[in-house]
Amino acid sequence: MLHFAILFCLLVASANASVQDFCVADLKAPQGPAGYSCKSPTKVTAKDFVFSGLVGAGNTSNIIKAAVTPAFDAQFPGVNGLGLSMARLDLAPKGVVPMHTHPGASEILVVTQGSITAGFISSSDNKVYTATLKKGEVMVFPQGLLHFQINAAGVTxxxxxxxxSPNPGLQILDFALFANDLPTDLVSKTTFLDPALIKTLKGVLGGTN
Known part of the structure; x- marks a missing residue:
């Protein structure tokens, strides 16, 4: 009899449970550790689930000759809470996305034009995994590992x-080391790089000290 009572309670609880299909980001509300708050369902429209920002090419006229156009929760509210997001990567000839990590997500890259050399470094033994990808080919980068992408073609x-993740996070190693006010002496001691080289890189990337 006890078993039937427990089963009945579970069925009732399940029937009364609130099922939320989505949590469109309320960009006007503060963002917390769990992401954005949900927009009221009465204010959600089909436009919240559509994003056109990846249609056009990004601006690659910068020092790395690359552009990453995000479709994260801040740009694409419909992905909030769904555990996924997207981005577009444009690499001009000789373009590169330097060593970087996404602390909050694994990444899958599919080449749609040209050719890209990409790779990542394992955290256990520093083994490097690289491949040159052609149009239609795919590579995965495990969460949190250092990885890079380089244009391997003569065209964009x-x-x-x-x-x-709807917000994978990003930290680019070069900018983390040389685009801040961390004293050159400390950078040199922690990286074993020559201070003169560090100052040159700080000058290029906008760092000080």
Whole structure:
């Protein structure tokens, strides 16, 4: 009899449970550790689930000759809470996305134009995994690992990237080391690089000290 009572309670609880199909980001509300708050369902429209920002090419006229156009929760409210997002990668000839990590997500990259050399470094033994990808080929980058992408063609290369989080996060190693006010002496001691080289890189990337 006890078993039937427990089963009945579970069925009732399940029937009364609130099922939320989606949580469109309320961009006007503060963002917390769990992401954005949900927009009221009465204010959600089909436009919240459509994003056109990946149609056009990004601006690659910068020091790395690359552009990453995100479709994260801040740009694409419909992905909030769904555990995924996208981005577009444009790499001009000689373009590169330097060593970087996404602390909050794994990444899948599919080349849609040109050719891209990409790779990542394992955290256990620093083994390097690289491949040159042609149009239609795909590579996965595990969460949190250092990885890079380089244009391997003589023309602009393009890729679409999917992440396993609506906000994967980003830290580019070169900018983390040389685009801040961390004293050159400390950078030298922690990287074993020559201070003169560090100052040169700080000058190029906008760092000080």
């Amino acid at each position: 290369s393009v890729a679409l990237v999917t992440f396993s």
